[in-house]
Amino acid sequence: MDDGRARLTIGDVAARPGVPVRTVRFRTDTGLVDPPARSAGGYRLYDAPAVARLDLVRTLRGLGLGLGLPAVRELLTARRSVAEVAAEHVHALDAEIRLLRVRRALLQAVAGAGTTPEEMGIVSDLAALSARERQQVVDGFVDRAFAGLPADAPGTGLAAPVRSLPAELPDEPTAEQVAAWPEPARLVADDSFAARVGEMALAGAGATPEDPEPGVDAGRVQTLGRDALARGVAPGSDAAEAMVAELLDDGRPASPGRRAAPADRLATFTDARVERYWQLLGVLDGWAPAEPSVPAVEWWIAALRARD
Structure with missing residues (x-):
């Protein structure tokens, strides 16, 4: 040769x-x-x-x-270099790895909790989307939730954090992040959830359950509500009534709506699904876990309405 x-x-x-x-x-x-x-x-x-x-x-x-x-x-034929082909395959492998992570999270969610076939279909469809497509789904949810809200309304400040749900899992996700990954898909696909977020934004003018009404101490609402739950105090009981009287004792005269107003305002800004969304966002972003506030607020809503 x-x-x-x-x-x-x-x-x-x-x-x-x-x-x-x-x-x-x-x-x-x-x-x-x-x-x-x-x-x-x-x-x-x-x-x-x-x-x-x-x-x-x-x-x-x-x-x-x-x-x-x-x-x-x-x-x-020298139409592409080995480096170009290698870079293309790196991109393809990255996409495959991301999809495998999502599928693993999906299987963990199914194994760890009961999931209906309809919910499974929603989560499966959304979980398989690319990061760009998933962000578009979240953006669409935000658009539905805040439709009709004036651009300068204080409640529109909620849109940015709601929109910030990560479009991808971290490269090295924790077990908690993997478990949390599929659940927001159920929420953002639910029109009733979008409507509830919009209702809170429209009524809120920036308020939250931690600011239920001028003159009501938000810290005491949480502290006393959690204490009442821990001690098993039933709304409407004499012990609960004493707590209500103490909470509302601000020197203003009693009126038929004195209890209803803070109860209604608390109810407007209290929703377990909305709080769950923030919790999931915190898990996926690696925030330190916060104690749920909704149970304590719900206790106060029931206590304020019990004898109104």
């Missing part, structure tokens, strides 16, 4: 790297090498350039890049 005129049979070519004859024949027939010469008996005879090209094909296929024959053909 040193003089460039020597020829090898297809069997000799296959024996050198130890590949099947049918592989050499297939790569020849698909045009990865120029058509070989033929012997008098019709056997294929490969010259040095053809053998070298077949060796290069074998090397490219063995790089671990998952190169198909079309990609190899583009490399051989």
